[in-house]
Amino acid sequence: MSSLIDDPRVIEFDVRTDEMLVNMGPQHPSTHGVLRLALRTDGEIISEVTPHMGYLHRCAEKIGENLTPRQWIPYTDRMDYLAAMNMNLGWALTTEKLLKYEPPEKARHLRVIICELGRIASHLVGMGTYGIDLGSFSPFLYAFREREKILDLFEEACGARLTYSYITPGGATADLPVGWTQKCLEFLDQFEPVIAEYHTLLTTNAIFIKRTANIGVMSPEMAIDFGTSGPVLRGSGISHDLRRDGEEIYTAMYDGYAFEVIAQQNGHYPKDHNYPPVPKEAVLGDCWHRFYVRMLEVMQSIDLARQGIERYHAATDGYGEPLKLKTKLPKGEVYLETECPKGQMGFYLVSDGSDIPWRTRARSSSFSNLSVCEPLCRGCLIADIPAIIGSLDIVMGEIDR
């Protein structure tokens, strides 16, 4: 053997490079919940990723077959628990679509305000935890500082801080308290300049750009093929937002609101906001763009919430009393998707004519968004996995249902 190391430059020889199986999770902090990834690696390079989920599975769909639509609202809270308001809205609108019920105007604007605040809160968590995924702890604290204020507003409106069950079929469980909109406006005024801090901390941070730009690049065709939605889809440059392109019952809520879909078109993002430019390292469809779309949506949601408050005050009708707990559902079936912070959340309701649905189904956006991680992570480094999974902004409660 000694004859082999005649060359003094050779330090190692006969190194075996076997494939290795690495288990990531189910409690890895950067997996956003109980997700287990089985990685097949060749050194640092990933050759195969197999996600294993279901740790939070409680078959909410089966529970929905034993409850009336209003009783199922709390279960929708627990799907995407970071944006429970938006989940409530999706199910409430699905029921209303089946009942052909039209909520009063004031209820519509109330829902817009609440849901846009929910979107901000969800994106703040997405942003903060993404910082942690990449090894930077402070943005998380900055994000939660502002999110706390939104939770305070929600608490005042409905009494809960995480699982609200506020928006129900019919409208909402209660009207906004007196003086609430004033507080909300104050929050928005205070919050808007703070976003610049986030951009300094993450968006334009050189290390952050190095970790996210040109990593996990997803082509528009792939994004559509895998059924991704929300910021993941728009990060690949596809201008598709259900608030504009959805079904009429949902887009009617945003009727008359001024907003643009946040997606890069012809090399540019919509220009009506003041935001940092795209770094030259970033490629459309990479982790940085997905993150950036989320940050721009936060700004847009502030704008929409302001418009909502104005319209809410102008509306003269009621806030929409909840429907009776046991409302007879007409026979038929409906499917409706709404634009939740994480993507398009779809609910499918089959009714046989009684007050309890025959079948309920929740099409989770994170579920489809996560499915893209298999091809996306192939060939990247182990250290890039948290960056890619984090940029998809998944919530396991929604995936496992």
Next chain:
Amino acid sequence: MSGQAFVDQLNKKFGDKISGANLENLDPWIEVTPDGIVEVCKYLKEESSLAFDYLNSVTAVDYLHTDAKKAAKADWEPHIEVVYHLFSMQHKHSLVLKVIMPRWKDDQEGKLPEVPSVAGVWSTADWHEREVYDLLGVNFTDHPNMRRILCPEDWVGHPLRKDYEMPLEYHGIRGR
């Protein structure tokens, strides 16, 4: 998107592979036979005037009354439906497809009904079909990886079937 004219057009192209349609429902649907589903889906995706490039969801509904009294009153025979929700990014229109099958293959209890997988048409279908297999017990043939996705691999039964009974015990954990 699914007027009578469109159904006629599909009927002309695929003949008896289009087994029916319901245009009165809020979301009208078109029924396809199991052996025609892949062919029809390929056409719907590739025909440029339709361009259904986005698959929202694949799910299934189990139709069975476990109560004999209710079963006698029902206006349908026990069956299982696989439901596909399609969308077109380009034209912004949607479509619902259904495949209706008996609850068990060859009426032998325990033998799962079979549908060809559309995972080759839309990659979304991969995980969605696994979920349908897991929760409703529909076997998708030619699927690249037909395993359970939400329940553990050694779970017995398909929870969203109407006659499903929770196991008494799972690895020493009491079920009910």
